[in-house]
Amino acid sequence: MEHLVILESVTKRFGEVWAVRDLSIRIKSGVTYGLLGPNGSGKSTTMKMILGMLRPDSGRILVNGLDVSENPVEARRIIGYVPESPSLYEYLTGIEYLDFVGEAYGVPPRERKERIEEFLRAFELKGREGEMINGYSRGMKQKLALIAALMHRPKILILDEPLSGLDPRSARIVKDLLNKLKEEGVAVILSTHILEIADALCDEMAIMYEGRKLAEGRPKELREMAGMPGSTLEEVFLKLTGTEDLKEIIEALVR
Numbered sequence: 001m002e003h004l005v006i007l008e009s010v011t012k013r014f015g016e017v018w019a020v021r022d023l024s025i026r027i028k029s030g031v032t033y034g035l036l037g038p039n040g041s042g043k044s045t046t047m048k049m050i051l052g053m054l055r056p057d058s059g060r061i062l063v064n065g066l067d068v069s070e071n072p073v074e075a076r077r078i079i080g081y082v083p084e085s086p087s088l089y090e091y092l093t094g095i096e097y098l099d100f101v102g103e104a105y106g107v108p109p110r111e112r113k114e115r116i117e118e119f120l121r122a123f124e125l126k127g128r129e130g131e132m133i134n135g136y137s138r139g140m141k142q143k144l145a146l147i148a149a150l151m152h153r154p155k156i157l158i159l160d161e162p163l164s165g166l167d168p169r170s171a172r173i174v175k176d177l178l179n180k181l182k183e184e185g186v187a188v189i190l191s192t193h194i195l196e197i198a199d200a201l202c203d204e205m206a207i208m209y210e211g212r213k214l215a216e217g218r219p220k221e222l223r224e225m226a227g228m229p230g231s232t233l234e235e236v237f238l239k240l241t242g243t244e245d246l247k248e249i250i251e252a253l254v255r
């Protein structure tokens with residue numbers, strides 16, 4: 001299977017709002033794909049449709065060759081997901097939570113234990129795993145949610161705003177992890193409204209605006225496409241969206 005994730009002319013409306021419009025995307029194994037766009041541009045909605053949590057109004061989504069609307073359980077089995085604001089079981093300890101998630105995914109006990117240990121160490125949570133989650137900081141919860149999403153060795157990892165709430169050191173750990181997952185052939189889909197994050201992490205990206213894909217390509221290609229090789233991604237973004245209103249907001253975001 002060449003492409004792990006395929007979206008074909010996917011559209012999703014909420015009443016009058018077109019959250020996603022005629023969106024087509026193809027993502028291969030080992031590729032980190034970024035959905036880049038401002039608030040409300042359809043990034044989270046796109047992710048939820050890939051996960052089978054929302055049903056497209058039209059179009060088709062294939063995960064590992066299977067139509068998600070017909071095979072939601074099979075699709076979910078090979079996907080790891082960290083939502084924008086993960087809701088964790090606050091009254092479990094970190095280790096209880098990870099063990100619970102691993103068990104739910106059918107990871108055998110020994111492997112579960114090994115993976116949990118390995119990740120706790122990698123994410124510098126070792127020593128805190130016996131504490132209740134409600135006492136974790138935002139960044140610690142974020143990291144715990146990411147470990148939980150990786151417990152079953154997904155082929156596809158979907159990360160909604162993965163670096164928000166992380167300090168530079170933790171962001172570095174996540175970046176290194178993404179590189180390692182890439183080598184293992186995992187397809188990563190991440191959303192961000194921060195151009196520099198997309199530039200640093202993604203092999204390919206789609207620039208989303210009002211539910212549409214305005215442009216797609218490697219960060220370098222997008223710069224060239226806009227006829228501005230060497231220019232910053234925010235300049236490309238502004239040119240493609242054709243709106244200067246966003247300029248101030250984007251400048252504030254990337255500062």
Ligand SMILES: Nc1ncnc2c1ncn2[C@@H]1O[C@H](COP(=O)(O)OP(=O)(O)OP(=O)(O)O)[C@@H](O)[C@H]1O
Pocket residue numbers: 014017018019037038039040041042043044045046084193
């Ligand atoms: N459950 C819902 N009911 C009604 N409207 C929704 C729902 N979910 C999303 N929308 C609308 O769809 C549009 C796209 O929302 P979405 O959450 O996908 O944007 P986003 O790109 O993830 O934004 P953000 O950067 O703020 O997370 C928005 O206009 C939003 O209000």
Ligand SMILES: [Mg+2]
Pocket residue numbers: 043044045084160
């Ligand atoms: Mg969102």
